[in-house]
Amino acid sequence: MAAGEPGDLGVYSFRFLPQKTFQSLSTPQTTSRLRQWSMLGRIEAQAFGFDQTFQTYRKDDFVMAFFKDPNVIPNLKLLSESSGEWLTLGTEVKKVEAINVPCTQLSMSFFNRLYDEAIVRDNGYIVKCLDSFCDPFLISDELRKVLLVEDSEKYEVFSQPDREEFLFCLFKHLCLGGALCQYEDVINPYLETTKLIYKDLVSVRKNPQTKKIQITSSIFKVTAYDSVGVCYPSTKSHEQTFSYFIVDPIKRHVHVLYHCYGVGEVS
Template sequence: MSGEGCDFEKTFSFSALPSKKFTFLQNRETLSLLMKWSMLGRLSAQAFSFDESYLPYNFEKFAHCFFTDSSVLFSLKKAETRAWVPLEKPIESVKVEVVPCSKISMDLFDPIYSCGIVRPSGHIVKCFHEVYPDYDELRQMLLDEESEHYAVISQEERQEFLFRLFKHLCFGGELCQNEETIEPYISTAKQMYKDLISVQKDPETKKISVVTTVLKVSAFNESGPCFPGRPEEEEQTFAYLIVDPFKRHVTLFYHIYGIGDFSF
């Protein structure tokens, strides 16, 4: 039965939407970049519809029902030995984190262009690193709290879904080839963000706002974490549920770090 395993009073049922296409998984230029960044075939977006009204306080129940729904489980897979295989054990619990998602422009990235991380030409400034010879100021700002540029993006804005997308692209997959300029990361993050989130305009104030809820999720079975992978393996293995409460659509957006191009 769809929704089976959800122990809450009110359950959600889900139906796959295979006809839903995402621009960033269709665009030739974007696919070329994903291949260069070692993410092609390992980055997926799958859309589903759901049958009940979504309310913000229901986020944990919603995520649990999603990962125990038969329609979802039918298409949910994990990567093993260069092939996609179904999850072999029932999911028993889900860890859920609400991710801030409020940005309606790319202004978030403006400080990066004016603090010495990027040259006027758009080229990323290189810096010395004992371990990583191709290290640069951008990656140092993203990772190292001791970086002189770390504070140009506040802790609050680092939590935003748009910034997380950008960071995921900058570090890519296991065989990622880094870009010399920042523009491919910015433009691809923008394209993905526009594809994944929904906005609405207030008829009175004309103000545009994001209506999407973003949830970072990890699913567990009796043996421990099973989807999208084991947290200790790699930060670049991630999964988000992206909820449109008005259309009653949810997108499972995830990436599994590793080597090899898998077919979804």
């Protein structure tokens, strides 16, 4: 059977789900925080449905099919580097990279070690430190130090596998923010917003046998290339420019969480 013929399980097709909204990004409280962190107007979540059984080992085929799908091309949003306007992908994707992002954490107690290690005080205040730079980020507290400075004494509080977890990635992205980020003095806004977005994007179910809650989503950090080079999530690489695909194989939905580093909306 030639690839692409009916019945060929290899071909994914997608549909845009504009009716699916992500409350975690649109509540007044979150909007206010994203504005303070210089991410408002530069972060977006979108939902798409797909029609075939998702198999993790075929993630590259899945992502490539996504970028080539006629229902995705006019709907997938990204920010223009030059104008700062939201656009759709106006170029043909030739190659994709989809990096597996582990997603096993079911509790925010994952971050309790920030208190245990005196990075955050019991009252929630983040411990300050002498200013230093880890380009392009100003480090003025122990939290940013543990997130960014590999030779700092408390960096090992989070192991490398911990740092690869989607929950940690999300938390770190919110803590570092955009180009004019006004950092928080207390930890709670970061933890609360991380939890809201995580719960909004990631699917869970109760295992019928064990009765335990388990995560059903597969997550990939995605980069796409056209004939010139990187075209998505942006032509410019930055630690705070990202696109995560959160795939729910049961509902056959893919949630796209996108952010492009820069100066967010201020009013």
